[in-house]
Amino acid sequence: DPEALFRLVKAAFAQRRKQLQNALAAGFPALGKERIASLLTACGVAPTARGETLDIPAFARIAAALAEA
Numbered sequence: 001d002p003e004a005l006f007r008l009v010k011a012a013f014a015q016r017r018k019q020l021q022n023a024l025a026a027g028f029p030a031l032g033k034e035r036i037a038s039l040l041t042a043c044g045v046a047p048t049a050r051g052e053t054l055d056i057p058a059f060a061r062i063a064a065a066l067a068e069a
Contacts, residue, residue: 005063012051012059020054021047031069039065 011027012020020040025033037047043061045054054062 001063001067004067005059008063008066009051009059012054017050019048020045020051023051028066031066035069039069 007027008024012023015023015026018026021033021037024036024040025031028036031039040047040049040062043058043065045058045062
């Protein structure tokens, strides 16, 4: 879903130099930090990673997981 992917990327880069878990918690407040951390881990991404370190397939996996959450 392109819309979900763009929302994820926007949230990941909305706050400069934030860890992905914190940036996504701000962008998806209904999920909470713990749920986001478990989704990231399930997608093979460390919650402490930063948005700029991810490739497009990683963003796609996370967007799919968020769509199911």
